[in-house]
Amino acid sequence: MKTADRGAVTLLTVTLLVMLASMVGLFTARSLLTERLGANNGVWAAQAQQTAEAALETALTQIEQSFSTAPNAFWSTHDPQQCLSAYSGVEWQCRNLLLDTSWDTQGHTLLVRVMRDVVHAPHVALVHAQAKHASNHSSGLVQQSIYLPTAGPIGTANKATPLLTQGCVTEAVAGSTRFCAPDANPPGCSGSGQSIGTAIQSLYVPDLDGNGLISTAEQQACLKVNASSLQGGALATPANALPAPNPAACDTAVWTSLFGATTPAQMQAISQAQALKGLSSQTLPARTVYWTDSPAEWSQSVGTASAPVVLVFSATACASQCPRISPGTQIVGTVFLDTQCQDSRAAWWHSGSVSGQVAVPSGLPNLQSGSQFVWLANHRQAFDWPWPVNIDATRVQRVRGSWKSGG
Amino acid sequence: MSQHPTPARQAQGFTLIEALVAAALLGLGITGAISLAMHSLQAAGSSRQQNIALTLAQNTIECLRSGPTLCTDSAALASTGQMQETQTMSGTVYQINSELSATGLARLQGMQVTVKWQPTGSSSPHNPMTPGSGQLALRTRLSSVPVFVQATQP
Numbered sequence: 001m002k003t004a005d006r007g008a009v010t011l012l013t014v015t016l017l018v019m020l021a022s023m024v025g026l027f028t029a030r031s032l033l034t035e036r037l038g039a040n041n042g043v044w045a046a047q048a049q050q051t052a053e054a055a056l057e058t059a060l061t062q063i064e065q066s067f068s069t070a071p072n073a074f075w076s077t078h079d080p081q082q083c084l085s086a087y088s089g090v091e092w093q094c095r096n097l098l099l100d101t102s103w104d105t106q107g108h109t110l111l112v113r114v115m116r117d118v119v120h121a122p123h124v125a126l127v128h129a130q131a132k133h134a135s136n137h138s139s140g141l142v143q144q145s146i147y148l149p150t151a152g153p154i155g156t157a158n159k160a161t162p163l164l165t166q167g168c169v170t171e172a173v174a175g176s177t178r179f180c181a182p183d184a185n186p187p188g189c190s191g192s193g194q195s196i197g198t199a200i201q202s203l204y205v206p207d208l209d210g211n212g213l214i215s216t217a218e219q220q221a222c223l224k225v226n227a228s229s230l231q232g233g234a235l236a237t238p239a240n241a242l243p244a245p246n247p248a249a250c251d252t253a254v255w256t257s258l259f260g261a262t263t264p265a266q267m268q269a270i271s272q273a274q275a276l277k278g279l280s281s282q283t284l285p286a287r288t289v290y291w292t293d294s295p296a297e298w299s300q301s302v303g304t305a306s307a308p309v310v311l312v313f314s315a316t317a318c319a320s321q322c323p324r325i326s327p328g329t330q331i332v333g334t335v336f337l338d339t340q341c342q343d344s345r346a347a348w349w350h351s352g353s354v355s356g357q358v359a360v361p362s363g364l365p366n367l368q369s370g371s372q373f374v375w376l377a378n379h380r381q382a383f384d385w386p387w388p389v390n391i392d393a394t395r396v397q398r399v400r401g402s403w404k405s406g407g
Numbered sequence: 408m409s410q411h412p413t414p415a416r417q418a419q420g421f422t423l424i425e426a427l428v429a430a431a432l433l434g435l436g437i438t439g440a441i442s443l444a445m446h447s448l449q450a451a452g453s454s455r456q457q458n459i460a461l462t463l464a465q466n467t468i469e470c471l472r473s474g475p476t477l478c479t480d481s482a483a484l485a486s487t488g489q490m491q492e493t494q495t496m497s498g499t500v501y502q503i504n505s506e507l508s509a510t511g512l513a514r515l516q517g518m519q520v521t522v523k524w525q526p527t528g529s530s531s532p533h534n535p536m537t538p539g540s541g542q543l544a545l546r547t548r549l550s551s552v553p554v555f556v557q558a559t560q561p
Contacts, residue, residue, distance in 0.1 A: 007425030014429040018436030025443040032447045039454040043461055046545060050468065054517075054548035061515040061550045102511050104546065147555060388557055397555040 044138035048131050049405065051108045052140030056129035059097050059112045060146065063127070064396040067149055072269040075116070075150065078276050082113045084128065090283050091119040093273055097127075108133050108140075116148070118273045119285045123151045123385050124399065145402035151270060152261020152393040154384045159257065161198040161236065162354070162373035166245050166254050167343055167363025168222040169200055175226035176369035177351075181233030182377070197375065199233025200225065202363075203253055207241030214238060222363075245362060250341035254361040258334065259383060261393050267291055267312055267383070288333075288382040293317050298325045298352070303332030303382075308356055310334045310382040318345045325352030327370050332356060334379050355379075452527030453541070459496050460522040460543045467492075467503055467520045468545055480505070499524050507549075514551035519544060 066074045075093060083094035097112040108131040116125045128143040160182045163169065171177050182197030205214045205222040219237045245251065259267065271291035279287035281302045288309050290302060293316040303309035311331055313322050315338040322337045322345055329352035339345040339362040346364050351371035356379030387393060467480075475482035484490045490505045501524045508517040521544040 050547040057548040057550040060552040
């Protein structure tokens with residue numbers, strides 16, 4: 001190498017070294033920038049998550065307040081757009097919740113959806129809260145299930161009988177009705193006369209002789225149904241005399257034994273929600289709760305053995321006389337007549353063909369010919385919603401272990 | 408009579424200039440690289456501190472949210488409404504302030520957890536309260552809606 005070239009080579013080498021150092025520096029800076037961005041994203045994501053969490057907590061408090069002030073108004077609407085894709089079935093009722101916004105959401109947009117299954121679990125709602133930030137594109141998502149006081153656990157004192165009354169039962173024409181008690185042999189009350197369970201149970205029988213006890217004669221005088229109608233089923237009455245049901249202060253013994261802690265207003269609200277969702281006997285799942293205020297005769301067959309229904313003729317429907325169920329109409333499930341403890345409102349009633357249980361907080365005088373009462377063990381399935389044991393069903397509570405983040 | 412430099416002397420002169428230029432370039436390059444490396448180290452340390460602070464804030468919120476049965480700090484915060492705690496991690500002191508505040512709704516409280524620390528490279532490394540400290544705050548809310556817990560048989 002010539003002496004003159006040595007300098008040029010040195011300069012070139014140094015330039016290359018400097019370029020190399022600059023490139024290493026640039027790559028380091030870029031990697032550092034990525035790390036810095038990652039750290040900032042972590043903070044933004046955490047802030048979004050905590051904001052979503054705050055939205056969920058606010059929603060729970062608002063829902064609790066809503067149920068304490070107007071318990072049956074919360075589910076009076078349905079917005080299909082608020083149903084997430086996994087909850088788009090006809091049984092899902094969805095709504096969004098307008099949150100109190102008097103707090104610093106740190107630039108996040110909040111969306112809270114509340115969803116419930118009006119057929120299988122109308123007492124459980126899924127609350128889904130989302131927080132999104134427009135500029136840093138962070139988002140947080142949390143959800144939690146809660147128990148709602150929209151219903152209660154079923155009664156534990158329900159009787160295994162196709163007809164439960166709080167007064168006397170008579171037939172318009174002797175032997176013209178049919179009662180199929182539990183444990184009928186063969187099942188289905190084929191007319192063999194071998195039923196061994198209770199065909200009619202009354203929670204009240206007049207103590208005619210005033211001795212404080214209910215004798216067999218008093219029982220038979222009150223539940224005056226022909227033996228052929230009973231198909232071998234037994235009659236059940238209290239052993240001791242009880243005060244007569246008072247129409248001015250009608251007790252809820254029959255309702256409670258059947259529906260437990262669920263109130264009439266709650267049952268009506270669930271019926272309205274199912275109607276709002278467009279549920280009917282033809283949908284899948286089918287409608288299970290029917291509450292009617294109409295005095296018109298009922299002529300729609302509803303319920304199946306695998307999906308029984310509950311049909312409530314309200315005090316309004318029974319204002320003068322409870323609507324009859326048309327002959328030939330079949331109801332599978334539970335039928336309740338809200339007679340307000342007045343026998344006259346249930347007089348000359350026709351039951352159609354009920355497989356399940358009919359419950360009346362009064363007597364049933366002059367039952368019309370052709371009325372059929374067949375026991376079905378799972379008749380309460382329509383309102384036997386899955387409640388945990390010993391829960392106080394009158395308040396909003398979180399479902400343990402249901403909290404989830406990130407959808 | 409003028410004397411012209413010989414080619415060998417000319418080459419020596421150029422080599423000196425080139426060497427000086429090369430040294431200057433190398434010096435600049437090395438200075439830049441060292442400066443960049445220092446800055447990178449400082450920024451990496453700052454990111455690490457921020458990540459630690461975030462984890463501390465999240466842990467504190469989760470602890471306070473879990474209630475007094477699982478988190479003793481939760482009971483202390485509920486009684487006083489404010490709580491301070493200091494933790495040292497990787498040589499940095501983190502001061503954690505937790506605070507409860509009222510909201511417009513009954514049975515709903517606001518909760519803020521703020522973590523302060525002295526960023527890497529700044530003065531007064533053990534006094535996180537000095538101006539220019541690193542700071543991170545997470546805000547959330549806490550409802551009193553209870554969790555249903557199945558009573559167990561004795």
